[in-house]
Amino acid sequence: MTRHIHIVKVHHLTLSFPTRKDPNPKPVLDDVDFGIRDGEILGLIGNSGSGKTMTSLAIAGLLPEAASISSGQIKFAGEDLLAMTPKQRRAMLGKDIGMIFQEPSTALDPLMTVGKHLDEVLTAHMESPVSPEDRHKKIVEMLETVGFTDADEISSRYPHQLSGGQRQRVLIAGAALLKPRLLICDEPTSSLDTVTTVSILALLKELCHKFRMTILFISHDLSAVRGFCDRVMVMRDGKIVDKDTTSDILNNPKNSFTAELLTNARLDTHILGLKPAAVDYSKSPVLKAENISAGYGKSLFDFSKRKRSAEKPDDYILHDVSLEIFPDEILGLIGGSGSGKTTLIRSILGLLSHTGTVNIKSSSIGVIFQDPVSCLNPAHTIKWHMFEALKASRKAGAIKSSLTGAARKAEDLKLITAMLEKCGLGAEHLMRRPNELSGGQRQRVAIAMCHIQEPALIIADEPFSSLDASSSAELLKLMTDINRERHTSFLLITHNIHIVRQVCPRVIVMNDGRICEEGLTSEVLNAPQSECTFALLEAERLIHG
Amino acid sequence: MQSKARYLAGKIIELLLTLLVVSWLVFAAFSIIPGDTARVMLGPNASEAQVELLREEMGLNRPLLSRYGSWLLGLITFNPGTSYAYNVGVGELMAQRLPVTIGMSVIAMIMVILVSYPLAIISARKPGKLGDQICSVIGHILFAIPPYVASLLLILLAGSVFSLATVGNYVKPSEDFFGYVGCLLLPSFAIALPKIAMSFKFLRSSIIEQRTSDYVRTSKSHGLSDMKILIRHVLPNSNVSSITIISIILSDILGGSLIVEQVFNLPGLGRLLLSAISRRDFPLLSGIVFYLAFITVLLYFISDIAASLADPRIRLK
Numbered sequence: 001m002t003r004h005i006h007i008v009k010v011h012h013l014t015l016s017f018p019t020r021k022d023p024n025p026k027p028v029l030d031d032v033d034f035g036i037r038d039g040e041i042l043g044l045i046g047n048s049g050s051g052k053t054m055t056s057l058a059i060a061g062l063l064p065e066a067a068s069i070s071s072g073q074i075k076f077a078g079e080d081l082l083a084m085t086p087k088q089r090r091a092m093l094g095k096d097i098g099m100i101f102q103e104p105s106t107a108l109d110p111l112m113t114v115g116k117h118l119d120e121v122l123t124a125h126m127e128s129p130v131s132p133e134d135r136h137k138k139i140v141e142m143l144e145t146v147g148f149t150d151a152d153e154i155s156s157r158y159p160h161q162l163s164g165g166q167r168q169r170v171l172i173a174g175a176a177l178l179k180p181r182l183l184i185c186d187e188p189t190s191s192l193d194t195v196t197t198v199s200i201l202a203l204l205k206e207l208c209h210k211f212r213m214t215i216l217f218i219s220h221d222l223s224a225v226r227g228f229c230d231r232v233m234v235m236r237d238g239k240i241v242d243k244d245t246t247s248d249i250l251n252n253p254k255n256s257f258t259a260e261l262l263t264n265a266r267l268d269t270h271i272l273g274l275k276p277a278a279v280d281y282s283k284s285p286v287l288k289a290e291n292i293s294a295g296y297g298k299s300l301f302d303f304s305k306r307k308r309s310a311e312k313p314d315d316y317i318l319h320d321v322s323l324e325i326f327p328d329e330i331l332g333l334i335g336g337s338g339s340g341k342t343t344l345i346r347s348i349l350g351l352l353s354h355t356g357t358v359n360i361k362s363s364s365i366g367v368i369f370q371d372p373v374s375c376l377n378p379a380h381t382i383k384w385h386m387f388e389a390l391k392a393s394r395k396a397g398a399i400k401s402s403l404t405g406a407a408r409k410a411e412d413l414k415l416i417t418a419m420l421e422k423c424g425l426g427a428e429h430l431m432r433r434p435n436e437l438s439g440g441q442r443q444r445v446a447i448a449m450c451h452i453q454e455p456a457l458i459i460a461d462e463p464f465s466s467l468d469a470s471s472s473a474e475l476l477k478l479m480t481d482i483n484r485e486r487h488t489s490f491l492l493i494t495h496n497i498h499i500v501r502q503v504c505p506r507v508i509v510m511n512d513g514r515i516c517e518e519g520l521t522s523e524v525l526n527a528p529q530s531e532c533t534f535a536l537l538e539a540e541r542l543i544h545g
Numbered sequence: 546m547q548s549k550a551r552y553l554a555g556k557i558i559e560l561l562l563t564l565l566v567v568s569w570l571v572f573a574a575f576s577i578i579p580g581d582t583a584r585v586m587l588g589p590n591a592s593e594a595q596v597e598l599l600r601e602e603m604g605l606n607r608p609l610l611s612r613y614g615s616w617l618l619g620l621i622t623f624n625p626g627t628s629y630a631y632n633v634g635v636g637e638l639m640a641q642r643l644p645v646t647i648g649m650s651v652i653a654m655i656m657v658i659l660v661s662y663p664l665a666i667i668s669a670r671k672p673g674k675l676g677d678q679i680c681s682v683i684g685h686i687l688f689a690i691p692p693y694v695a696s697l698l699l700i701l702l703a704g705s706v707f708s709l710a711t712v713g714n715y716v717k718p719s720e721d722f723f724g725y726v727g728c729l730l731l732p733s734f735a736i737a738l739p740k741i742a743m744s745f746k747f748l749r750s751s752i753i754e755q756r757t758s759d760y761v762r763t764s765k766s767h768g769l770s771d772m773k774i775l776i777r778h779v780l781p782n783s784n785v786s787s788i789t790i791i792s793i794i795l796s797d798i799l800g801g802s803l804i805v806e807q808v809f810n811l812p813g814l815g816r817l818l819l820s821a822i823s824r825r826d827f828p829l830l831s832g833i834v835f836y837l838a839f840i841t842v843l844l845y846f847i848s849d850i851a852a853s854l855a856d857p858r859i860r861l862k
Binding site for chain 2: 060062087090091092093094095098099101103106107108109110111112120121124125158160171174175
């Protein structure tokens with residue numbers, strides 16, 4: 001095997017999605033030109049829609065059918081990829097080029113065991129027949145390499161029996177099984193919590209050395225490349241605007257866009273103007289929840305089990321959780337995946353039966369959920385969504401109006417438009433449907449829908465996790481603005497400790513269904529008393545430096 | 546393993562409870578229906594005393610619960626009374642007719658699967674393209690034709706245009722198995738046509754949905770060919786949701802065959818049912834209705850078990 005300086009060389013690649021109506025649309029990739037050096041870890045950074053994923057798919061040969069490459073060349077180890085047949089290119093995948101994707105929860109076939117998934121990789125590239133025992137031995141070996149201690153057992157499990165981090169390890173095992181020379185990682189950690197992210201990145205680095213692999217690491221999080229990538233490229237609108245060594249990009253950016261990305265990633269409170277309201281802790285709390293315990297898995301007809309679990313609180317996910325949220329406060333709630341954060345808010349909202357009491361000093365609570373894609377009804381316009389929210393709050397009696405008929409409708413429309421404008425959207429978005437908006441815009445609609453009901457408290461469950469750094473920063477600014485101007489309290493659930501540090505005066509740390517630490521953010525995060533806070537901070541430090 | 550056994554046990558209890566409820570409903574329905582069986586049998590000229598005697602003889606004067614008990618016992622032993630009209634055991638009568646109805650349903654189901662799967666796979670390959678559109682249009686037309694109209698058209702085609710002689714002649718499977726299958730082919734096809742369209746439409750959208758899923762992308766990145774991905778990932782996953790639809794289609798086919806038998810003059814359950822209705826033959830009628838319901842419930846039971854075998858996530862619930 002000859003070794004080249006550049007394992008992949010992309011020459012002036014231009015790619016677009018022509019349609020019959022528009023044969024010459026704006027290119028998605030515009031004259032992209034770069035090389036990936038053999039053995040390096042190259043980071044590819046940019047906001048959503050900047051063309052990062054398209055670049056990786058073009059290298060892998062998995063572009064959507066509608067995509068058309070109008071000019072350029074892609075070379076892999078000196079061979080022209082675009083001159084190959086689709087069949088030849090497919091045969092390279094898994095063997096020469098491995099890939100890992102963003103969402104490990106859906107990336108495995110739910111009907112197939114882990115072992116069968118990995119076995120497929122082996123059988124697809126087998127030149128001479130290998131006995132099932134040898135294949136199994138190889139699979140178990142690989143599973144051990146990616147960090148499973150009980151590899152034999154894991155290989156017989158189905159994807160739904162694994163955690164997110166474990167699934168991502170299985171996917172890495174599949175991609176690295178045949179020791180490909182290039183591993184493309186498309187946002188492999190963006191849906192994982194901080195602790196898991198650190199371990200996955202460490203694993204990738206280890207594999208890179210062990211198998212002498214080259215890695216193309218795609219991320220929207222500039223801080224995630226620190227300590228992981230050797231070089232970083234920055235993409236914007238289908239162009240590569242900056243490329244340099246990681247330390248130069250992070251510490252000494254020469255390009256203004258890179259600098260902007262850095263500011264957004266660091267959430268610099270002064271530059272972004274994040275000013276949360278001052279909190280008066282002597283006032284009575286907006287929400288007071290006491291001794292909440294709750295669990296899942298009780299079906300309507302399962303009387304016997306329900307009785308048993310009432311006697312045996314071990315089945316519960318939440319154990320005796322109490323919390324208070326004060327007026328004007330942005331309370332941070334952090335903890336690893338599975339620590340019970342989402343179960344807690346489901347209990348507070350009354351979506352889950354629980355023991356203990358919840359007192360709310362408000363007619364309504366607003367909620368923003370993690371996934372802005374599935375939270376809005378795809379069949380209806382933004383206007384419809386806003387009217388629904390308004391109607392709901394009228395029913396609850398939160399907002400009263402003396403007007404009737406057409407006058408009231410005009411009044412409502414004005415109110416809705418004003419609300420959308422306040423949330424950074426315009427009247428032109430009224431008639432759009434959710435799929436015509438970006439992720440950040442959809443979260444804004446979710447906030448506007450909450451805000452129009454004028455709740456005293458908005459619960460935000462991981463609102464940033466699917467957004468890129470710029471959208472996150474803008475959304476956070478909007479939240480602090482609402483907090484300051486409307487005196488709305490927030491319960492902010494996030495795995496991004498950096499955000500908590502910037503905007504939350506008080507923080508609660510959860511672990512294993514219990515609150516393990518709470519107090520002023522500066523005290524908890526600077527002098528952690530409990531082990532779980534310490535672990536979260538350590539993971540944060542490793543990633544963000 | 547334990548979860549599997551528990552799931553199965555739960556499903557069997559569910560099945561038995563459903564059947565019990567079905568038996569109540571059927572029995573209650575035939576008890577409520579107005580009309581005196583004894584009077585119908587003896588005709589308007591019989592005296593009141595004669596009618597009363599017959600009632601006593603047939604056990605119609607016994608309390609409701611005791612009549613239900615003996616009827617239920619009869620159902621379990623496949624002997625729910627004697628037909629008034631034929632004076633033959635209901636079980637025996639049904640056993641004679643069952644091969645026609647079941648045979649037709651099975652053949653129709655095989656046709657549905659054999660035709661709709663390949664069409665759906667071809668159609669889903671390039672959604673929106675010419676091939677897909679042609680398939681969709683044909684599907685819509687087929688879907689709009691009710692089985693009895695399709696039967697007439699097919700009889701016309703087979704009888705007059707191609708001069709095939711099998712129309713209307715029933716051959717018993719014990720005499721000539723291939724003749725039996727042959728005489729059921731046309732009626733089965735008439736029932737299958739709209740179901741082919743239904744199953745095709747469902748499978749097509751299910752395959753299109755699976756083809757764009759994340760795990761298919763993963764399999765592509767593992768270097769699997771499109772064919773392997775289709776067979777190993779796309780079809781098994783779309784089957785999970787298809788199993789339920791297929792069980793619904795199968796029970797629909799059973800109902801459809803009752804009608805088509807009339808058109809093709811086949812001695813199946815449908816004709817027996819019709820004659821039982823016109824003669825107020827309650828033992829026969831309630832027996833047929835219950836056993837048809839039994840077959841339907843059993844089909845759903847089997848489809849639940851099949852779905853749990855196909856999808857490991859269902860077992861775990």
